[in-house]
Amino acid sequence: MGNVKLPQLIKKGAEASLYLADWHGRRVIIKKRLPKIYRPTVLDEQIRVYRTIHEPQLMHEAKKAGVPTPIIFQVDVVNTTIVMEFVEGKQVKVLLNEVESAERQCVSFTVGESIGKLHAHGLVHGDLTTSNMIMASDGKVFFVDFGLGEKNKELEARGVDMHLMNRALQSTHFRFAEECFDAVVNGYSRVVGDRVAKSVLDKIGEIKRRGRYVAERKSSE
Amino acid sequence: MVKDTKMKQKKTETAYCLGIESTADDFSVGIVSFEGKILANVIDAYLPEEGGIHPREASRHHAEVADRVLEETFAKSGIKPSDLSIAAFSQGPGLGPCLRTGATVARALASYLGIPLVGVNHCIAHIEIGKLKTDAKDPVTLYVSGGNTIVAAFDSGRYRVFGETLDIALGNCLDVFAREAGLKQKKDMPFGAVLEKLALKSETLVPLPYTVKGMDTSLSGLLTAAVALLRKDTCALEDLCYSLQETAFSMVTEVTERALAHTEKKEVLLTGGVAANKRLQSMVKVITEEHSARFCVVPSEFAVDNGAMVAWTGVLAFTHGMVTPVEKSFVKLRWRLEEVEVPWVT
Numbered sequence: 001m002g003n004v005k006l007p008q009l010i011k012k013g014a015e016a017s018l019y020l021a022d023w024h025g026r027r028v029i030i031k032k033r034l035p036k037i038y039r040p041t042v043l044d045e046q047i048r049v050y051r052t053i054h055e056p057q058l059m060h061e062a063k064k065a066g067v068p069t070p071i072i073f074q075v076d077v078v079n080t081t082i083v084m085e086f087v088e089g090k091q092v093k094v095l096l097n098e099v100e101s102a103e104r105q106c107v108s109f110t111v112g113e114s115i116g117k118l119h120a121h122g123l124v125h126g127d128l129t130t131s132n133m134i135m136a137s138d139g140k141v142f143f144v145d146f147g148l149g150e151k152n153k154e155l156e157a158r159g160v161d162m163h164l165m166n167r168a169l170q171s172t173h174f175r176f177a178e179e180c181f182d183a184v185v186n187g188y189s190r191v192v193g194d195r196v197a198k199s200v201l202d203k204i205g206e207i208k209r210r211g212r213y214v215a216e217r218k219s220s221e
Numbered sequence: 222m223v224k225d226t227k228m229k230q231k232k233t234e235t236a237y238c239l240g241i242e243s244t245a246d247d248f249s250v251g252i253v254s255f256e257g258k259i260l261a262n263v264i265d266a267y268l269p270e271e272g273g274i275h276p277r278e279a280s281r282h283h284a285e286v287a288d289r290v291l292e293e294t295f296a297k298s299g300i301k302p303s304d305l306s307i308a309a310f311s312q313g314p315g316l317g318p319c320l321r322t323g324a325t326v327a328r329a330l331a332s333y334l335g336i337p338l339v340g341v342n343h344c345i346a347h348i349e350i351g352k353l354k355t356d357a358k359d360p361v362t363l364y365v366s367g368g369n370t371i372v373a374a375f376d377s378g379r380y381r382v383f384g385e386t387l388d389i390a391l392g393n394c395l396d397v398f399a400r401e402a403g404l405k406q407k408k409d410m411p412f413g414a415v416l417e418k419l420a421l422k423s424e425t426l427v428p429l430p431y432t433v434k435g436m437d438t439s440l441s442g443l444l445t446a447a448v449a450l451l452r453k454d455t456c457a458l459e460d461l462c463y464s465l466q467e468t469a470f471s472m473v474t475e476v477t478e479r480a481l482a483h484t485e486k487k488e489v490l491l492t493g494g495v496a497a498n499k500r501l502q503s504m505v506k507v508i509t510e511e512h513s514a515r516f517c518v519v520p521s522e523f524a525v526d527n528g529a530m531v532a533w534t535g536v537l538a539f540t541h542g543m544v545t546p547v548e549k550s551f552v553k554l555r556w557r558l559e560e561v562e563v564p565w566v567t
Contacts, residue, residue, distance in 0.1 A: 013479075014482040014483075038505075047431065129435065129436075131483065148435065160387065160437075163387075170559075171376075175377075210388050
């Protein structure tokens with residue numbers, strides 16, 4: 001990677017573009033939230049500014065909760081840009097497809113523990129997908145992309161968070177989604193305790209039943 | 222009878238499928254050839270005097286118009302009932318009484334003609350007709366209607382749901398708001414179109430809750446807030462229509478873009494009743510341009526619930542060995558999209 005010309009666009013995501021860059025001798029990620037011209041300018045600016053301010057705050061809070069997140073170096077609200085540490089490692093999305101069942105469960109368990117730590121600290125991530133988690137070379141699982149997160153202790157918010165995690169596994173890792181989610185729940189329970197975990201799982205059921213066409217609805221009718 | 226069918230096949234050399242759609246307020250029959258040519262597509266919508274769709278009243282409407290719609294479909298198609306090779310129907314998801322009416326008609330037709338019956342998933346039919354009409358091959362689909370708000374894409378044998386509304390559907394949100402505002406819909410002007418027209422008169426954005434959770438959206442809070450502002454009577458109705466549309470459409474467009482970036486597919490298909498909205502079309506078009514993907518939108522006639530989409534999906538299923546024996550043709554009110562194997566997509 002030494003010869004790569006920087007800054008280099010490494011990912012054009014839905015809401016931001018990620019550039020790998022050299023910043024005062026450090027290898028960093030520059031996350032730039034570009035204007036979305038499909039939505040009204042006023043709304044677009046509100047959303048981008050809000051997320052640019054909140055994301056680093058939540059990442060900082062996540063660290064306090066004991067969940068690894070990249071170090072923030074600079075926040076530029078006017079240009080809706082964040083400069084952060086480049087975490088060398090592998091996306092959990094990729095990793096899960098490459099390893100054996102035992103390691104998959106182990107990684108999922110760690111992910112579950114981290115979600116538990118966030119929730120216990122009063123945070124929800126808001127976009128729990130395996131593409132937003134990076135397994136670093138030292139074995140730590142970093143959480144990124146807190147743009148949709150919030151400080152929220154309500155059971156509802158936690159339920160939605162876990163529901164999203166489950167959906168991400170179902171859509172992207174359908175072959176072993178159940179196995180992974182069970183491990184996530186185990187890791188989660190370890191941190192928050194069985195009682196809280198149970199209430200969050202019950203909430204997931206309730207959230208699913210709110211949808212119109214779901215089999216789960218049958219039992220409650 | 223058998224002899225007659227043989228002769229017929231020789232003469233016409235092509236096979237036809239009749240599809241019946243009756244999941245909600247529309248009763249529709251379509252006839253499609255096995256090559257994907259749509260011969261007829263007749264839609265009769267149930268329009269309640271007031272309020273939303275009452276399942277019993279809607280199913281009564283379907284039963285009343287069924288024979289006339291069937292007749293009209295055959296007349297338009299230029300083929301006779303005996304020319305049909307299979308009969309397909311929407312088996313779910315949807316409103317029980319409405320689904321049962323359509324299923325009953327389909328069973329009667331199939332057993333009278335002695336042809337196979339094929340039960341079709343309504344959501345898949347919306348995707349398949351979109352693909353047929355736009356020539357999309359492997360799109361990220363944004364399916365928005367009165368009953369569904371789903372972002373789906375194909376992977377390993379099935380359409381997978383990447384995002385969905387956590388509560389009410391987009392069309393439902395717009396319809397309820399329109400009703401609360403005392404707007405009236407007509408035969409060729411559903412609530413969504415009335416709202417769209419009013420929204421064009423404004424450019425004043427009233428702040429409303431914008432809720433995106435991962436690739437999911439939540440629209441109930443938005444509706445509640447919009448209706449509360451309506452009751453307060455401090456904003457012009459046009460401004461509220463504009464703001465509701467802009468906010469809700471921005472939300473579904475954002476989640477579609479997330480799914481597009483996540484799956485890295487090269488097409489986006491917009492389908493379902495709300496796909497007819499020009500403003501939503503323009504928003505989704507923007508994200509496709511940004512990700513060098515092709516924008517595909519189903520034509521209005523096939524955006525709403527229609528029989529042709531059911532007939533076409535019936536053809537795809539049947540030609541891949543799927544038939545529904547009468548004893549297994551009970552309707553499935555909550556039949557989810559991702560439960561269905563789609564062997565015709567590779």
